[in-house]
Amino acid sequence: MLHRILLAALVAGFVGGLATAVLQHFTTTPLILEAELYENGEAGAVHSSLAPSGLNGATYGGARLILAHTGGDHADGDHEAWGPADGIERTLYTAVATVGTAFGFALILLSAMVLTNTRITARSGLLWGLAGFAAAGLAPALGLAPELPGSAAAELDLRQMWWIATAVATAGGLWLALRISTPLAIVGGIVLMLLPHVVGAPHPGGFVSEVPAELAGHFAAASLVVMAVVWTLSGVVAGYVWQRGEARQAAAAAA
Template identity: 55%
Template sequence: MLNRVLAVALAAGLVAGLAIAVLQHFTTTPLILAGEAFEKPAGHASLDPAAGLRFSGATIILAHSHGEGAHDEAGWSPTDGLERTAFTSLATVVTAIGFALILMAGLVLSGDPIDGRRALAWAAAAFIATGLAPALGLAPELPGSAAAPLLARQIWWMGTAVATAAALWLLIRTPGLWAKAAGLLLLLAPHVIGAPRPEVYASGAPAELAGAFAATSLVVNAALWASVAVAVGFFWQRFKPHAS
């Protein structure tokens, strides 16, 4: 059983991850590259629409550029082009495998039959818990966007994901009025508390670009969960043990 679960998760994650890597290449990646062109040190740089990004009257070297000394200050990062695409695709495949493992764990522990329809239902709930609900407080951000301290955002994101997942279980899978009331409270609690906010809102990227990136990222996230679910349902049947 365990070998079958691991094999299905690896196969589903690989197939779904490669498919979404292609989708990212034509959707979110161009928006990130466009956003990096507007990235600047807070409070010092200004954007001249005709001349580009300026710093004290001279063109600055961005953290993601490859001018002299850029790598020394920002640390190692893959170069633009094939290397960056390869590392991004690898990260997407690893993420898809992780999603598949989470999906398989939920299906197995719940005792639900494992098929494409059930997997899609679980994937929809997972997207709500890990994508849609956290995005209500912390929307996907372009490089250079203002943000609260990282640790505070991580704690709020994790708490929101766990609370939303528990709320969905109580609302959908647990009978009783008390369960519905508790689920509703858990669903609302993270947003009543509120996500951590930056002291000052500032971003070099246009609002239209930031909005397009946030919306596109959520769509890609949903597509990843859906692709993983379809692949899990497919490979679970293909890896079915044969009778002796």
């Protein structure tokens, strides 16, 4: 069983991760690179040389595509934190990180489906992937939108705590509403999903950002689409691989 879970998750991570990395390369990565110009105070110096897209001639890539940027954290003095160089190195690191993320998502989805005795197929993987996106992407984004470098943000610890609580509460609420589905469970699930938003996400004292609002809004929307793709692809591919494995086992047993 463990071997089958790992195999399906690895295939899903590779396929879903690479597909998502290509999507990032043309959607969120250019926005991150543009925002870094504003964060570093270089936008005014180079903006005149950029095309309307903002990145004509720039090298694409970005290792922070999935994770939310912490905002304004720089090392002091000459001891700057290491980061991959722009170009092929940064693109490769991004692809590796995205494949690892997709593998983790597929592992979570398969484990949850096995533990709940759900029949694992490409269709059920899609549905569970959508639920994973709702819990870990859509619901937290309602309080904490995906952020570009240079965006205003509250303390990282507070944001992480709220994000985790929201993801857990949303997952639990979806389980009550969609799996148990009694009237009381549905009401309880809705209340549980709303609770983190009633408490409220942590925000900075003032919404002051170094990047234009249009750029931040575009990035938030694109990031949600990318996250939806990686969750659903991970679920679909993992479910398909699992289903094919079951079919081969049944054929071998019948032979």
